[in-house]
Amino acid sequence: MQLDNKHKKLDLNSPKVMGILNVTPDSFSDGGRFSHLDKALIHAEEMVNQGAAIIDIGGESTRPGASDVSLDNELERVIPIIEKINRNIDCWISIDTSKAVVMKEAVNAGADIINDIRALTEPGALQVAVDANVPVCLMHMQGAPRSMQNAPDYNDVVQQVEDFLLNRVETCLAAGIKKNNIILDLGFGFGKQLKHNYQLLAATQRFVDLGYPILTGVSRKSMFGQLLNRDVEHRLAGSLAGALIAAQQGSQILRVHDVAETVDVLRVLQEVNLYR
Numbered sequence: 001m002q003l004d005n006k007h008k009k010l011d012l013n014s015p016k017v018m019g020i021l022n023v024t025p026d027s028f029s030d031g032g033r034f035s036h037l038d039k040a041l042i043h044a045e046e047m048v049n050q051g052a053a054i055i056d057i058g059g060e061s062t063r064p065g066a067s068d069v070s071l072d073n074e075l076e077r078v079i080p081i082i083e084k085i086n087r088n089i090d091c092w093i094s095i096d097t098s099k100a101v102v103m104k105e106a107v108n109a110g111a112d113i114i115n116d117i118r119a120l121t122e123p124g125a126l127q128v129a130v131d132a133n134v135p136v137c138l139m140h141m142q143g144a145p146r147s148m149q150n151a152p153d154y155n156d157v158v159q160q161v162e163d164f165l166l167n168r169v170e171t172c173l174a175a176g177i178k179k180n181n182i183i184l185d186l187g188f189g190f191g192k193q194l195k196h197n198y199q200l201l202a203a204t205q206r207f208v209d210l211g212y213p214i215l216t217g218v219s220r221k222s223m224f225g226q227l228l229n230r231d232v233e234h235r236l237a238g239s240l241a242g243a244l245i246a247a248q249q250g251s252q253i254l255r256v257h258d259v260a261e262t263v264d265v266l267r268v269l270q271e272v273n274l275y276r
C-alpha cells in the first residue's frame, strides 16, 4: 500500500509517523509556543529529523470546547508555514482543515494531503478535494468540536463509526475521489466517551481490513488523561501504548506529538515482526 501524489510516493507497508504542528495560539499541547513562523519551521525540521514522514499543519484548534476560527485567520496561520516547509524540508505536508478555501490554498502552497476531521462535509470541501487530486483523510466525529464531549452516545460505536466512514467513502468515490487517495480515521476523542475510544482502539484491525490506510490519532488525548489520571504533559506512556496497539493491528499512519519516542516504539515493533 502506498500514497501517491504528482512528485512523491509514501510506502505504507510499514507504519509512518505524522508529526503534529499546531499553529494556533491556543494549541492544547504546547501552549502555542510554536505559533511563530520560524519556530514552527524549526519544530517541523526537528520532527522530520526524528523520523516523521508527514507534517500535519493545523490552524484551527479542534480540542473539545474550542471556538471557531475565521477563514482569514486560518489562512494567515497555515499558508506561510506550508510554503516555508515546502521550500525547505523534504517531507509530506498535510493540511488539517475543514474549510474548502483553506484546502485549495494549502494545496496550491504545497500541501500533499488534506486531513479533514469533518470528512469533507463542509460546503465546497468535497469538490475541492476532487479537483486537488491528493490523498484525503476522512475522520469520524459525533457532533462538533465545541460540544462533541457533551454526552456522546452510541448503540455500537464500532459499527456506527464503520457505517459512517463507508458512507463517506461512497460519497467521495461517487464525486470522483480516487480509491487510492482515501485514508480513514476512527476519530479518537471526537464525540467519544472513554469506553468508546478503547472499543475503537481494540477494533483497529477491523478497520484496517476495509482496505484503506488507517490514520490513528491518540497522542496526548484525554483517553489517557482520564484512564491514568494524567494531565496533558504526562501522557507520553499512554500515547506510546496507544500508538503501538494501533500499529500492531496494522494502522499505517500515526499522528503524534512525540515523534522520536514513537519512532523508537515502531522500530521495536518492526524488529519483533521479523521473527513472527
Ligand code: 9MG
Pocket (backbone or CB within 6 Å): 058, 062, 096, 115, 116, 117, 137, 139, 185, 187, 188, 215, 216, 217, 218, 255
Ligand atoms: C486535527 N486532528 C486532531 N486529532 C486528530 C485525529 O485523531 N485524527 C486526525 N485525522 N486529525 C486530527
